[in-house]
Amino acid sequence: MPLQTPSPTPLDVLVIGGGPAGATLASILLRHRPQSRVRIVERETFPRFHVGETLVSDINLVLDEMGAYEAVAAAGFVKKYGATFRWGLSPEPWHMIFASLDELRPVDAKGVQTAFTWHVDRAVYDTILLDNARALGAEVVVGAVRSLLEAEGRVVGVRMEDGTEHHARFVVDATGQAGLCGSLADRVVDPHLQNIAAWGYFRGFHFEPELNGTWESSRAFIVAHEYGWSWYFPIRPDLVSVGVVMHRDDLQGDRPDARFAAAIQSCPELSRLLHDATLVPYAEGAPLVHVIRDYSYLSSSIVRPGFARVGDAAGFVDPILSVGCFLGQSGARILAYGLRTLLGGDPRLDEATVLGAYADHVLDTLRAFREVTWFFYRFNERPDAWWGEARRQVADAGFPSQAHDRHAFTAFATGFAARRSVFREPNGMFGEPFFEDAFRRLVNPAAAPPPPSRPRLKSSDRPRLLGRAELRASAVPVDGSGRMIPALRVEVHTPAAHGGDALVRRLFVPRSMAPLFAWLDGNHDLASLVRRLDGTLHLGIEHEPALVRYVRGVVEGLVERGLAER
Template structure:
């Protein structure tokens, strides 16, 4: 479905991108009664990587009214993580150790998940145009007031709005015009992955977990998706990949042979896809908002995939942006204040995750060291045990604190 209803040229909000960040932002704003246009470059459903969710996004799924639908689609429930990392060998954690309210997240087929969230935005009243390529912002007197876009096979046209949200992912369609990008130099990684059927599943308390195994030079993920299919990926530094002297598929196979556990789990599996690859280069834009515009999800920043933060960070940012935009549409005089708060809290969250990823990449430590570092980041007053702080951080649940509220000291009331 590439069009919906009568699409006008004047809106309260234009959202560029229909992935989890854009669809969540659009749905939550439409739910609050605002006129929203979503411009999505592709036709859904479409393939995407990033299949392992963490519990930090479950509250947003609830707000959108989607949790029962996720259960009905049969996505694998993920109750925690299992790791082969550090000096302690194989170990794991449960999400309930961080916050019992959210006992599980999901491993999802992203084509189905993303289509579900975008469809929900439509149901809530957002106008969605797929196969709509945004060409650039319309800027008047230093303020973004709309975008130029072109439907497939059509003519370039304009749409205008009070606020424009860039949720275009790593394309950064607004960010490229309006700000800079700052790369995290020590996290320039490459991922290569494929799909397998018939691999040995995790069982018992580990059933549904993502399995992560460190090997010299990088690490693997092993994610149960559906019907005995696992997503299997290898992440290494760009320098390691370049210096390996072989292609990424060959490197992938060679590194599987170096694993202690994964090679046995895949011993009877059949590879059912070709290899895909992507540059997992962590970055953050120099500014996350400005007059008339705001960035969410990968359009704002990308964090190393080690802790599966991508979709959760996108949806948390979407929820925060939607709250902030709702305030600004009702009281335009608050725009600067609200989005300064948004930007500061977003960066705090990013800095915590990036700092912890850097620390965790030292695979020569024990569990307690990782736990204590997590506590130092999010609980310096040591109100909880270090292990709880560790699970809270890697679940994305530290966002349940006021870190993502548009105003200091409390949340913004819902629209009436």
């Protein structure tokens, strides 16, 4: 990566950090708005070493949209078809197969496959993504940022260690866990998920079909043991990555590298898979065993005027579900949609609303994954319990009611639910064609709705919310368009038996639908609700069928999720 002299041209977006999140943000923004002036400043020269080497299948859709899928597919990475867990009281392994969602997943218009993804060598993977951003027009500059530049309460650029300055309309922190300019101080660390990961690389490793598949159809292997838990997956044909994750309090004065060796020896499955393997450095001069803190945290300042954090700079959960790259890159996708919308000057949306919607998405997604991770560590007993917790978390993503708990877990862990709950908004929240006719300009008019699976609302039913509804202005991305549109974020709080809120469900509707939720009081039947909304919206008789379908879909979705009664 040659050193480049910054151009004097004013920037639209300055991205600090050229890892997967930063490169994805730049690529998607430039694909949807090629005239954008984007610069990436990166302190390291690529290729460079990094952990986080196995992907989940829905990242394929992000790679496709950013234009990098073909390059990643051609890089020779080992294909990954799922994961196998040996966890809990049962000694039998249980499998998470990406393709098991095929019967539930809407057919992607582009035909991007999600039956497999890859285990990757991050030095190669990250370089592919950064080169992709550069090829699309992003300027890449090598150097370290010293401080942010601010004016009148707004971030307006950065000052580099060499004294040069870069000014931009928007600055994005994509510096990962390393953090930027005081960002470590504003992280709220989870008091329970404070783990240490020690990992290394082996040559001469083995496959067992029941544990990790074969070369042609490999899976990540996740195994619990007395020291914590371990991962095992090949990052290239001659090298397997093996890690040991343990709570920091369990070290008891031992060195992490010593616990690493002891954990492998204590685990029968790992001992078999590595029985004649050799621990080797990743590269010449690298240590045999690497150590990193895997503390779960959320940033308390994901956005502020002129500034946003993305990827691990915004928050980190835990390596157990291998979703690090997916969360960082899918979050970057949403931020790119938001920045493109702001740069395009949509008069319906202001910066605070768009960046706030992005921050909400990051917090919603990270908190949901964190809850499943908590459940995983708390209930190290039965896989069906974990699957059930995943179902609870994806319930507001429009997950089909006919799907069983194992489908829910697979959807959650592959990113399917996280993506669908955002990128199919608002036309896919309840699996109905909400915007046919009246709202067809906001979505793909060719999208066909799935068959209804929820209880049908009768015309005489008088729906009533069972919780408190909070409404505020927001925005949602329209899948594949590179833009956000105005929406109303609705949070329904259901009361717990012991007091307080037991659960909050989120959904997004057009802002014009705000009156609907005040009328869900048990005093209005379906026909009355439609008449009152039509009187407010003045859509006309030709749009009445679409409005009836929309109201029915919203209310039936609320009933199915236990947030309303008929």
